[in-house]
Amino acid sequence: MRSGAIKKRQVNPDIVFKSKTVSKLINILMLHGKKSLAEKIIYSSLDKINEDKKESLRIFEQAIKNVMPKNEVRSRRVGGATYQVPYPVKHERSESLALKWIVESARKKQGKEMVEFLKDEILNAYNNMGDAIRKRDDVHKMAESNKAFSHLKI
16 A cells, blocks of 8 residues: 655746746756756747737647546456556646647657747647647547446546
């Protein structure tokens, strides 16, 4: 058994938009501790989405909401067999997955700068298109196809 509950770390809001979600995106995009570079990339891509900061933040947050999954599958071992059991996703984990999928799909592309890829991926997610939305749909399909094992939940 596990001992005690783990306290969640509080993420400070970012400087420009005063948003915790943007701050989380900065931390996910950051590689090798280069936070200032990650901030430049994200702020530049949000500026390219729309000149108005409030509007670009609204588009970004709607894109995150579009990518957030409702269900996911987890492996559960029962009697020597492993089943993929669908579970509802908590809001915090759902938001974290959405941010990771957007960054992951932007990193996969090659040819232009990361600023352009991130801007394109956020706009695609806002319009319910792109790789991050496809990833969400795949997760939902897995959960839907394994609904028969939902009685195995813990």
